[in-house]
Amino acid sequence: MPKRFSVDQYADGILAGNRILLSRAITLVESTLPSDQALAQQVLDQVLPHTGRSVRVGITGVPGVGKSTFIEALGLHLVGQLGKRLAVLAIDPSSQRSGGSILGDKTRMNQLAAHERAFIRPSPAGRSLGGVARSTREAMLLCEAAGHDVIFVETVGVGQSETAVHGMVDFFLLLMLAGAGDELQGIKKGIMEMADAVVITKADGSNEMPARRAKGEYRSALHLFPLGPSGWSPKVTTSSALTGAGVPEVWQVVEKYVQHTQQNGYFQKHRQEQNLHWLYETVRQALEERFYAQPAVQQQLPSLRQQVMDGRKSAFGAAEELLGLS
Amino acid sequence: MPKRFSVDQYADGILAGNRILLSRAITLVESTLPSDQALAQQVLDQVLPHTGRSVRVGITGVPGVGKSTFIEALGLHLVGQLGKRLAVLAIDPSSQRSGGSILGDKTRMNQLAAHERAFIRPSPAGRSLGGVARSTREAMLLCEAAGHDVIFVETVGVGQSETAVHGMVDFFLLLMLAGAGDELQGIKKGIMEMADAVVITKADGSNEMPARRAKGEYRSALHLFPLGPSGWSPKVTTSSALTGAGVPEVWQVVEKYVQHTQQNGYFQKHRQEQNLHWLYETVRQALEERFYAQPAVQQQLPSLRQQVMDGRKSAFGAAEELLGLS
Numbered sequence: 226m227p228k229r230f231s232v233d234q235y236a237d238g239i240l241a242g243n244r245i246l247l248s249r250a251i252t253l254v255e256s257t258l259p260s261d262q263a264l265a266q267q268v269l270d271q272v273l274p275h276t277g278r279s280v281r282v283g284i285t286g287v288p289g290v291g292k293s294t295f296i297e298a299l300g301l302h303l304v305g306q307l308g309k310r311l312a313v314l315a316i317d318p319s320s321q322r323s324g325g326s327i328l329g330d331k332t333r334m335n336q337l338a339a340h341e342r343a344f345i346r347p348s349p350a351g352r353s354l355g356g357v358a359r360s361t362r363e364a365m366l367l368c369e370a371a372g373h374d375v376i377f378v379e380t381v382g383v384g385q386s387e388t389a390v391h392g393m394v395d396f397f398l399l400l401m402l403a404g405a406g407d408e409l410q411g412i413k414k415g416i417m418e419m420a421d422a423v424v425i426t427k428a429d430g431s432n433e434m435p436a437r438r439a440k441g442e443y444r445s446a447l448h449l450f451p452l453g454p455s456g457w458s459p460k461v462t463t464s465s466a467l468t469g470a471g472v473p474e475v476w477q478v479v480e481k482y483v484q485h486t487q488q489n490g491y492f493q494k495h496r497q498e499q500n501l502h503w504l505y506e507t508v509r510q511a512l513e514e515r516f517y518a519q520p521a522v523q524q525q526l527p528s529l530r531q532q533v534m535d536g537r538k539s540a541f542g543a544a545e546e547l548l549g550l551s
Numbered sequence: 552m553p554k555r556f557s558v559d560q561y562a563d564g565i566l567a568g569n570r571i572l573l574s575r576a577i578t579l580v581e582s583t584l585p586s587d588q589a590l591a592q593q594v595l596d597q598v599l600p601h602t603g604r605s606v607r608v609g610i611t612g613v614p615g616v617g618k619s620t621f622i623e624a625l626g627l628h629l630v631g632q633l634g635k636r637l638a639v640l641a642i643d644p645s646s647q648r649s650g651g652s653i654l655g656d657k658t659r660m661n662q663l664a665a666h667e668r669a670f671i672r673p674s675p676a677g678r679s680l681g682g683v684a685r686s687t688r689e690a691m692l693l694c695e696a697a698g699h700d701v702i703f704v705e706t707v708g709v710g711q712s713e714t715a716v717h718g719m720v721d722f723f724l725l726l727m728l729a730g731a732g733d734e735l736q737g738i739k740k741g742i743m744e745m746a747d748a749v750v751i752t753k754a755d756g757s758n759e760m761p762a763r764r765a766k767g768e769y770r771s772a773l774h775l776f777p778l779g780p781s782g783w784s785p786k787v788t789t790s791s792a793l794t795g796a797g798v799p800e801v802w803q804v805v806e807k808y809v810q811h812t813q814q815n816g817y818f819q820k821h822r823q824e825q826n827l828h829w830l831y832e833t834v835r836q837a838l839e840e841r842f843y844a845q846p847a848v849q850q851q852l853p854s855l856r857q858q859v860m861d862g863r864k865s866a867f868g869a870a871e872e873l874l875g876l877s
Contacts, residue, residue, distance in 0.1 A: 266865070266867065266868050266871065269865045269867070269868065270864070270865065270868055273862065273863070273864070273865055274862075274863075276862070277862055359867065362866075363865070363867065366865065417744075417775070417776065418743075418744060442771070442775060443775065445768070445771065445772070446771070446772040446775045449743075449768060449769065449772045450743065496862075497860040497861075500859045500860055500862065500866050501856060501859060501860060501866075502866075503859075503866035503867070503870075504855070504856070504859050504866040504869050504870050504873075506866075507866060507867050507870035507871075508839075508842065508870045508873055508874060509835065509838075509839060511870065511874050512835075512838040512839065512842055512874075513834075513835060513838065516834065516838055529830070530827060530830070533826045533827060533829075533830050534823040534826055534827060535823075536599065536600075536602070536603055536822075536826065537599070537600075538596070538599070539592070539595045539596065539599055539689070539692065540688075540826050540827075540828075540829035540830040540832075540833060541592065541595070541685060541689065541829070541833050542592050542595065542596055543830050544829075544830050544833035544834045544837065545592065545833075547830075547834055548834060548837050548838075
C-alpha cells in the first residue's frame with residue numbers, strides 16, 4: 226500500500242466506510258508535516274458536507290473511576306442492541322510526556338474493539354493540548370463522514386483537556402465514584418459545572434448504597450446551579466458495568482438531551498458557536514506560535530518572565546517590550 | 552492645573568498619598584492615547600517597588616443582591632474600626648454599551664465615598680473587557696502605591712468579567728440571595744467554583760431563616776468540590792448590611808484566608824502566576840488586535856465566519872485562509 230493516497234482516494238474511501246483509509250486519513254490529520262496538513266485539509270473540505278450527523282459525547286472521569294469498562298459497556302449496548310456505529314476518540318494531554326495514551330492499550334476494551342460497528346482510536350501523542358484537540362476534532366469529522374452515528378471523546382478528568390473536549394461535543398458526561406472522598410476524585414473545579422449528566426459508576430455489591438446516596442447528593446448540588454443556555458438540567462444516574470444496570474439509561478438521558486436541545490434550537494446553535502470558537506482558537510494558536518518562535522522573543526522572554534514574577538516589572542510593561550521586538 | 556504632569560510628579564504624588572494625582576494617573580492608565588499609555592507605563596514602573604502590599608478582594612453578585620450596601624457596610628468597618636485604607640475599583644463590561652458604570656453613581660455609597668481613608672473609582676467605560684481589565688489592574692497597582700491596604704474589585708455577576716477579576720485578586724467573594732430561586736440568581740456556571748467565600752446577603756427580618764437555610768445548602772454543595780491548590784475550603788456566611796450582623800465576620804474570613812495561604816506559600820505563588828498570566832494575556836490581546844485590524848482580514852472574515860457556521864468550511868481551513876492573508 227502506498228504511503229499517501231490522493232485526496233479523492235481518501236475521501237471516497239472514508240465515505241464508503243473503509244476503516245483503513247479512515248485510519249490513514251486520521252494519521253494525516255495528526256501529522257505535523259506541512260504537506261500532510263495541506264492534504265488533510267483538502268480531504269476534510271471534500272468530506273465536510275457529510276459530517277455533523279452524529280451525536281458527540283464527551284466522557285471524563287479520573288483514573289480508577291472505571292472509564293474503560295463503562296465505555297465498553299455503553300459502547301456494546303450502542304453497537305449491539307441499538308445497531309449504532311460508534312467511534313471512540315481520546316484527548317490525553319499526559320501522552321505528551323509519557324508517549325503513551327489512554328486508549329493506547331486497546332485490550333482494555335477488547336470486546337468493543339473487535340466489534341465491526343466500533344472504531345477505536347487512541348489519543349495522538351507528542352503534541353501540545355491545542356494540537357491534540359485540533360486533530361481530535363478533525364478525526365471526529367472524518368469519523369462522521371465514514372458513517373459513525375455516535376462519537377465518544379474520552380479524556381482524563383484532570384487539567385484543561387476537559388475544556389477542550391467540552392468545546393467539541395454536544396453532551397458532556399462526568400463519571401464519578403461514590404464514597405471515594407471528594408479530594409480523591411481529583412476532579413478539577415469547574416468540571417462538574419460543565420456536566421450534562423453525572424454517572425456514579427461501580428454501583429454494584431456493597432457499593433450500591435453509597436452510590437445511591439452520592440446520586441442524591443450530586444442531585445442537590447447540581448440543583449443549586451442555574452440552568453445553562455441549553456435549558457437542560459443535568460441528570461445524575463448510577464450504573465454498573467459489571468451487572469449492566471443503569472447502562473441503557475445513560476443513553477436514554479443522552480437521547481432526551483438531544484431531543485430537548487433540537488426542539489429548542491440550542492443543539493444547532495451550539496455547534497455553530499463551537500465552529501466559530503475553533504476558527505478563532507486556531508488563529509490565536511498560530512499567532513502565538515509565530516510570535517514566540519522569533520529568536521529575539523525567545524532570547525528576551527526568560528529574563529522578562531523572571532522580572533514580572535518578582536514584581537520588578539509590570540506585566541504590561543514587559544509585554545510591551547516583547548511586542549516591540551517583533 | 553496642567554493637563555499632564557511629569558513622571559516624577561505623578562509618582563511622588565501617588566507615593567505621598569495625593570488623591571488628585573492618583574486619580575489623574577488612573578485616568579492616564581485608562582486613556583487609549585499612545586502618549587498617555589507610554590507615560591502611564593513609566594509611572595507604573597517607578598511606583599512598582601511600592602505595590603503589592605494590599606489584600607486584593609474580588610466581589611461579585613447579580614444586581615439586586617445588595618452589592619453596594621454590602622460594600623459600604625464592609626468598607627466602613629474596614630476604614631473605621633480597623634483603620635484600614637480602602638480602594639474600591641470596578642469592572643463593568645456593560646459600561647461598554649450603556650456608557651454608564653456600576654460605580655458611576657457614587658451616591659450609592661455616600662458614607663464610604665466621603666470617608667478620608669476610602670477611595671472609590673468607577674469602572675472605565677467604552678473599552679473591551681480586556682482593556683477594562685488591564686486598566687483596572689494597573690489602577691490597583693497605583694492604589695497600592697498610594698498606601699491602600701485593601702483593594703476591592705467589584706463586578707456584576709454575569710459574563711466573563713468574573714474571570715478577569717478572579718485573575719487579579721487574592722480572594723474572591725460571591726454574594727448570593729437566599730430564596731430568590733436559582734435561576735433568578737443569574738450566576739453563570741463556574742462562578743461558584745471560583746468563590747473563596749459565599750456571603751448570603753440581606754439576612755435580616757423575615758429573610759433570616761431562608762438565609763440560614765441557604766447557608767447550609769451552599770455549604771453542602773461546596774463541600775462536594777475538592778480543595779483547590781490554595782488548600783482553602785470555601786466558607787459560607789450570612790450578613791445584613793441593615794443590622795450590620797455578619798459584616799465583621801466576612802473580614803475575619805478574608806484574614807484567615809490570607810494567613811492560611813501566606814503560611815502554605817500559596818499567596819505569593821498565586822500572585823506570581825497572576826503576573827505571568829497577565830504578561831501572556833497582554834501579548835495575546837495585542838497579537839489578535841493587530842491581526843484582526845488588517846484590511847485583508849477584515850474583508851474576508853465575515854464570509855469565512857458564515858461558511859464556518861454553516862459547516863461549508865472547516866474551522867481550521869478557514870483559519871488557514873485568514874492566516875495566509877497576513
